[in-house]
Amino acid sequence: MHAWLVEGKIIPKKRISIIGTGFVGLCTAVGFASKGYDVITSTNDPEKAALIKRGIPPFYESKLKELLQRVVGDGYLRCLTEREEAILNTEITFVTVGTPSQPNGSIDLQFIEKSAYEIAEALQKKIAYHLLVVKSTVIPNTTEKMFRHILEEHSGKRCGQEFGICVNPEFLREGSAIHDTLHPDRIIIGEYDKRSGDTLESLYRGFYGPDLPTILRTNPQTAELIKYANNAFLAMKVSFINSIANLCERIPGADVATVAKGIGLDERVGPLFLRAGLGYGGSCLPKDVKALIAFSRDSGYEPTLIDAIEEVNRVQVYRAVEFTEKLVGDLKEKQIAVLGLAFKPGTDDMREATSTKVVNDLLNKGAKVVVYDPMAIDKAKEIFDDRVSYASSALDCIRNTVCCIVVTEWDEFRNLSAEDFVEHMKEPNVVDGRRIYDPEKFRRSVRLVAVGLGDY
Ligand code: UDX
Numbered sequence: 001m002h003a004w005l006v007e008g009k010i011i012p013k014k015r016i017s018i019i020g021t022g023f024v025g026l027c028t029a030v031g032f033a034s035k036g037y038d039v040i041t042s043t044n045d046p047e048k049a050a051l052i053k054r055g056i057p058p059f060y061e062s063k064l065k066e067l068l069q070r071v072v073g074d075g076y077l078r079c080l081t082e083r084e085e086a087i088l089n090t091e092i093t094f095v096t097v098g099t100p101s102q103p104n105g106s107i108d109l110q111f112i113e114k115s116a117y118e119i120a121e122a123l124q125k126k127i128a129y130h131l132l133v134v135k136s137t138v139i140p141n142t143t144e145k146m147f148r149h150i151l152e153e154h155s156g157k158r159c160g161q162e163f164g165i166c167v168n169p170e171f172l173r174e175g176s177a178i179h180d181t182l183h184p185d186r187i188i189i190g191e192y193d194k195r196s197g198d199t200l201e202s203l204y205r206g207f208y209g210p211d212l213p214t215i216l217r218t219n220p221q222t223a224e225l226i227k228y229a230n231n232a233f234l235a236m237k238v239s240f241i242n243s244i245a246n247l248c249e250r251i252p253g254a255d256v257a258t259v260a261k262g263i264g265l266d267e268r269v270g271p272l273f274l275r276a277g278l279g280y281g282g283s284c285l286p287k288d289v290k291a292l293i294a295f296s297r298d299s300g301y302e303p304t305l306i307d308a309i310e311e312v313n314r315v316q317v318y319r320a321v322e323f324t325e326k327l328v329g330d331l332k333e334k335q336i337a338v339l340g341l342a343f344k345p346g347t348d349d350m351r352e353a354t355s356t357k358v359v360n361d362l363l364n365k366g367a368k369v370v371v372y373d374p375m376a377i378d379k380a381k382e383i384f385d386d387r388v389s390y391a392s393s394a395l396d397c398i399r400n401t402v403c404c405i406v407v408t409e410w411d412e413f414r415n416l417s418a419e420d421f422v423e424h425m426k427e428p429n430v431v432d433g434r435r436i437y438d439p440e441k442f443r444r445s446v447r448l449v450a451v452g453l454g455d456y
Pocket of ligand 1: 238
């Protein structure tokens with residue numbers, strides 16, 4: 001398993017180290033290790049390292065646990081708490097540390113900076129060529145101006161000679177990150193020089209074999225921008241369809257779900273990412289749109305369109321409470337159910353989840369809130385503490401309430417019938433924030449308002 005046969009040639013598998021054991025780092029590590037590469041992950045956090053060494057992921061991601069257990073058990077994946085050994089014992093290092101938002105929206109590069117210093121120290125001792133691959137999402141020029149600069153200054157070595165650098169953004173979605181790692185739409189390689197790009201391309205050629213996706217090779221700053229442009233474009237689709245949804249609500253009989261279907265059939269538009277709802281959330285889209293706005297302004301470009309994407313998203317979430325007030329009037333002391341807390345189905349992640357804003361908005365209006373989510377209840381307890389009640393099932397959540405708001409489109413909620421709401425609620429008022437119910441069927445017995453439905 002330690003070499004590939006590619007076009008008749010035996011190519012030894014490169015040994016890989018990965019700095020950062022967050023969502024991207026660990027999924028990438030497990031992906032390579034699952035195909036027989038020797039992988040060393042490295043984290044500064046001893047508690048995280050202890051879990052990974054036992055094959056336990058420090059966070060939830062579908063299919064990650066099984067795969068991590070297997071590759072740790074088979075000896076393909078190790079976890080260390082310092083960088084040097086990881087770098088000295090491998091040929092390629094992926095940098096996957098976090099790049100969170102600063103209060104003004106611009107990105108915080110402290111972890112990239114710190115890892116560059118640590119890598120530089122290890123490079124001083126390295127004799128063989130080493131390739132550094134920046135997978136973290138960083139604004140254009142970070143790799144060239146900050147990362148390469150620190151590496152050269154502090155290792156005494158030259159990029160393009162003793163070591164190489166590529167920017168290689170990832171496009172993993174939470175909930176399907178393992179699938180996305182093994183079957184990406186494309187691979188973007190932003191290379192400092194040809195040798196760097198060739199080294200990374202050859203790694204991926206071996207890894208994907210006959211399933212190799214399209215590879216786009218470019219310079220580092222273009223690769224960095226591709227990641228932001230990609231996420232901003234996705235966010236734009238969501239804000240666009242939410243704008244059309246708001247318009248539909250003012251046109252009796254109009255339905256955004258059918259509008260989305262209609263425009264999605266145009267090949268130039270495409271059907272994906274046109275589900276209207278209460279806005280986009282999660283750890284990437286909101287952060288990346290904000291960072292792109294800040295970067296544009298810093299670069300002297302007024303980002304009118306990107307600003308609008310964010311503004312539409314900022315206010316969209318308030319529709320949930322507006323709808324609720326339309327159905328039940330003043331919310332003071334009223335018992336309201338919130339179905340769904342995770343920022344999307346298939347995860348327990350509540351970072352930038354619309355549910356947090358919906359719940360806070362309801363509480364500010366004096367409502368008594370009961371919440372339920374199939375996976376995110378523990379996370380929710382850290383956020384809301386005893387300010388809300390926690391239900392143990394969807395039916396338990398809606399019991400005796402006067403209104404129910406669907407915030408996340410879990411299948412469990414999709415499967416509820418109109419009769420379930422009629423039987424369990426004190427008054428069957430439903431706000432469908434994710435368009436999961438058939439209005440015609442529901443309206444026979446339930447008072448239903450829904451995002452993008454033109455007749456409430
Ligand atoms: C996203 C990108 O898809 C991924 O390529 C990138 O690497 C990280 O960011 P993720 O955050 O996992 O992935 O979530 P995604 O599935 O893209 O959804 C983001 C948000 O948009 C969610 O809150 C989701 O509910 C919302 N969304 C998505 C909509 O409201 N409507 C849609 O049609 C699609």
